[in-house]
Amino acid sequence: MKALGARSAFYVGFVVGTCSLYLLLSQVGFTRNLGSRKNEAHVKSLLEMIEEENKNWKKERSALFNLNHPHHTGEDGKLADALYKRVRILCWVMTGPANLEKKARHVKATWSRHCNIVVFISSVDNPDFPTVGLNTKEGRDQLYWKTIRAFHYVMEKHGDEADWFLKADDDTYVIVDNLRWILASHSPEDPLYFGRRFKPYVKQGYMSGGAGYVLSKEALRRFVEGFRTKVCTHTTSVEDLAMGQCLEKVGVVAGDSRDTLQRETFHPFVPESHLTGTFPKTFWYWNYCYYPIVQGPQCCSDLAVSFHYMDSSHMYLLEYYTYHLRAFGYKHRYQPSEPNISNAPVPDKMEIGDSEQKHGVEAQEGEKQSPELNEKS
Amino acid sequence: MMSEGSSFMKGLILGGIFCLVMSYFETFNPGVHSESHQHLHHHLKPLSKDELQKLSESQMSELTQQVRVYCLIMVTPKLLVHWVTVNDTWSKHCDKSVFYTSESSKAVEGFDLQEQDEWARLRKAIKHAYENAGDLRWFFVARPTTFAIIENLKYLVLDKDSSQPFYIGHTEKSGELDYVEYDSGIVLSYEAVRRLIEMFKDEDKCPERGRALWKMPEEKQLATCLKYSGVFAENGEDAQGKGLFNKKSTSSLISDSMGQNPADVVEACCSDMAITFGGMSPSQMQVLMFGVYRLRPYGHDFHDSLTFLPPKDSDND
Numbered sequence: 001m002k003a004l005g006a007r008s009a010f011y012v013g014f015v016v017g018t019c020s021l022y023l024l025l026s027q028v029g030f031t032r033n034l035g036s037r038k039n040e041a042h043v044k045s046l047l048e049m050i051e052e053e054n055k056n057w058k059k060e061r062s063a064l065f066n067l068n069h070p071h072h073t074g075e076d077g078k079l080a081d082a083l084y085k086r087v088r089i090l091c092w093v094m095t096g097p098a099n100l101e102k103k104a105r106h107v108k109a110t111w112s113r114h115c116n117i118v119v120f121i122s123s124v125d126n127p128d129f130p131t132v133g134l135n136t137k138e139g140r141d142q143l144y145w146k147t148i149r150a151f152h153y154v155m156e157k158h159g160d161e162a163d164w165f166l167k168a169d170d171d172t173y174v175i176v177d178n179l180r181w182i183l184a185s186h187s188p189e190d191p192l193y194f195g196r197r198f199k200p201y202v203k204q205g206y207m208s209g210g211a212g213y214v215l216s217k218e219a220l221r222r223f224v225e226g227f228r229t230k231v232c233t234h235t236t237s238v239e240d241l242a243m244g245q246c247l248e249k250v251g252v253v254a255g256d257s258r259d260t261l262q263r264e265t266f267h268p269f270v271p272e273s274h275l276t277g278t279f280p281k282t283f284w285y286w287n288y289c290y291y292p293i294v295q296g297p298q299c300c301s302d303l304a305v306s307f308h309y310m311d312s313s314h315m316y317l318l319e320y321y322t323y324h325l326r327a328f329g330y331k332h333r334y335q336p337s338e339p340n341i342s343n344a345p346v347p348d349k350m351e352i353g354d355s356e357q358k359h360g361v362e363a364q365e366g367e368k369q370s371p372e373l374n375e376k377s
Numbered sequence: 378m379m380s381e382g383s384s385f386m387k388g389l390i391l392g393g394i395f396c397l398v399m400s401y402f403e404t405f406n407p408g409v410h411s412e413s414h415q416h417l418h419h420h421l422k423p424l425s426k427d428e429l430q431k432l433s434e435s436q437m438s439e440l441t442q443q444v445r446v447y448c449l450i451m452v453t454p455k456l457l458v459h460w461v462t463v464n465d466t467w468s469k470h471c472d473k474s475v476f477y478t479s480e481s482s483k484a485v486e487g488f489d490l491q492e493q494d495e496w497a498r499l500r501k502a503i504k505h506a507y508e509n510a511g512d513l514r515w516f517f518v519a520r521p522t523t524f525a526i527i528e529n530l531k532y533l534v535l536d537k538d539s540s541q542p543f544y545i546g547h548t549e550k551s552g553e554l555d556y557v558e559y560d561s562g563i564v565l566s567y568e569a570v571r572r573l574i575e576m577f578k579d580e581d582k583c584p585e586r587g588r589a590l591w592k593m594p595e596e597k598q599l600a601t602c603l604k605y606s607g608v609f610a611e612n613g614e615d616a617q618g619k620g621l622f623n624k625k626s627t628s629s630l631i632s633d634s635m636g637q638n639p640a641d642v643v644e645a646c647c648s649d650m651a652i653t654f655g656g657m658s659p660s661q662m663q664v665l666m667f668g669v670y671r672l673r674p675y676g677h678d679f680h681d682s683l684t685f686l687p688p689k690d691s692d693n694d
Contacts, residue, residue: 010385016392079677079680175672175674181675297671303675317631320627324647331686333687366670
């Protein structure tokens with residue numbers, strides 16, 4: 001009896017020992033290991049991020065200058081590179097302190113990498129991000145003030161460093177390469193602006209703010225001059241309408257941004273809405289669009305330029321669809337014509353980031369380029 | 378009493394040591410079990426760019442002609458909207474696509490198998506496809522919640538001999554069985570299907586109506602029958618080892634990547650040459666159709682050695 005009792009006590013003790021130590025280990029030892037490993041991975045990815053950013057961006061005067069026009073493995077980006085040099089775009093993004101982490105950060109990580117220069121406009125200066133603070137408050141009623149000040153700011157600080165000036169929201173996704181395709185056949189010395197054209201209130205129409213719009217250098221000059229001579233003033237906080245009214249007054253022409261099949265390129269909503277949604281007949285959109293609305297697949301050009309109301313995951317998704325995912329060997333139905341490169345002189349004075357860019361440029365010089373692009377001033 | 382107590386203590390201590398020893402052994406044992414199941418072609422990749430360029434033009438056009446795909450889309454009237462969407466989108470890129478349904482629908486055309494049991498339906502569909510394949514040598518089986526990029530599928534199997542048994546997709550393991558997941562699509566070569574249909578005749582190894590109390594899902598039943606005929610599952614991946622067959626949707630994969638790789642969301646996420654995405658809603662499929670076949674950044678070209686032309690009578694691609 002006693003021996004049996006001792007033996008079973010031994011077995012019970014063995015089982016209890018195993019189980020309790022197992023539980024103890026899984027609670028304390030292993031999870032701590034896992035925890036620290038996770039932290040390590042997180043720190044590592046932050047360091048990687050910072051390293052990446054230093055290679056590709058030059059932060060100067062609160063703007064980001066793109067050193068490397070992003071390339072994808074296995075692609076031939078010669079044509080895109082040529083346009084990058086020829087059609088210099090400064091992108092300014094309307095954001096605010098509350099949205100830097102939620103929204104602006106993803107703009108920085110995705111489409112803005114294809115702009116020549118990026119400026120993030122906020123109400124507060126932030127030298128790290130970097131953002132420019134423009135002595136305004138936040139809120140919808142400040143939109144036109146921010147816009148006016150932003151355009152004045154980029155004119156003053158970067159007027160000579162770009163040919164076209166794009167305004168976008170921090171929830172707009174822009175395919176800058178396609179914007180260059182549209183702009184390449186126009187001269188930045190002409191007073192022009194492009195976007196998603198709306199028809200009410202302004203005779204020649206105005207461009208939707210959310211879908212983004214782009215001014216030529218001459219258009220920007222006239223806008224700034226208009227405020228100096230008080231031809232333009234702060235009339236309303238409805239930013240896009242006010243812009244349209246001012247630009248019409250100073251003789252800037254509202255352009256047609258549609259592709260060669262008359263399909264829209266700038267879009268005020270997310271891709272789903274345009275491709276699959278049916279807007280109800282009473283929706284304001286029907287009365288606003290300058291050109292006839294097409295629902296379904298022909299709503300949108302293959303060379304779409306922008307979509308709006310894009311949250312962070314949507315932006316990364318569109319980045320994947322645009323620049324990464326493809327059908328191997330597929331010959332696209334729509335073969336866009338090469339733009340008639342305007343006869344504007346190639347800028348011979350390249351700005352900051354020049355020395356790094358030159359290496360890329362020299363590599364291109366030896367390769368075959370179309371005759372128009374080789375014109376020297 | 379004392380001896381019981383001390384026996385208990387001895388047991389306790391030995392149990393603790395036993396546990397420590399076992400946990401150390403576990404960390405040394407991960408790969409050993411799976412090693413024993415290494416097949417020669419467990420991971421299947423497409424031809425590399427260099428290998429492609431080595432092919433002559435006539436070889437290239439011959440291969441392009443030969444690689445033709447018969448799509449079997451297994452639908453039910455419950456998934457009508459998905460059915461219609463697949464009909465309107467990616468299935469147009471198959472050389473032949475047939476919608477095998479459990480019961481007919483007035484709204485859209487399909488091949489009515491008049492069969493409620495999923496495994497029996499799959500068997501009937503495969504038999505019908507094999508008999509009507511003509512000169513098509515590759516079969517792709519999918520649910521209507523899956524989106525497939527057929528050109529990338531053709532690229533994957535371009536240099537594979539369809540008279541050899543191939544069973545490709547995203548592979549998972551269930552005990553001893555390697556099977557291809559249904560939701561990310563199943564690719565079968567002509568020879569694999571021929572052997573499978575032979576095996577269908579064997580009511581013991583490959584029964585039409587399962588005898589067990591529980592029902593094994595069709596994907597595993599398929600894998601079992603194929604295994605008996607000497608056909609083994611292979612995982613389709615790209616040159617970097619990224620899976621080409623995904624059972625999650627694009628937005629789901631992007632969300633995952635945002636959590637796991639915030640510094641490099643898109644690069645780390647999914648393959649450029651992905652073949653399938655599962656769990657897609659109809660509107661997500663329309664957007665993916667636009668994203669794959671139309672949307673692109675101007676001036677970025679890929680000089681692929683192959684050319685696939687867009688299908689006739691279509692405007693969303």
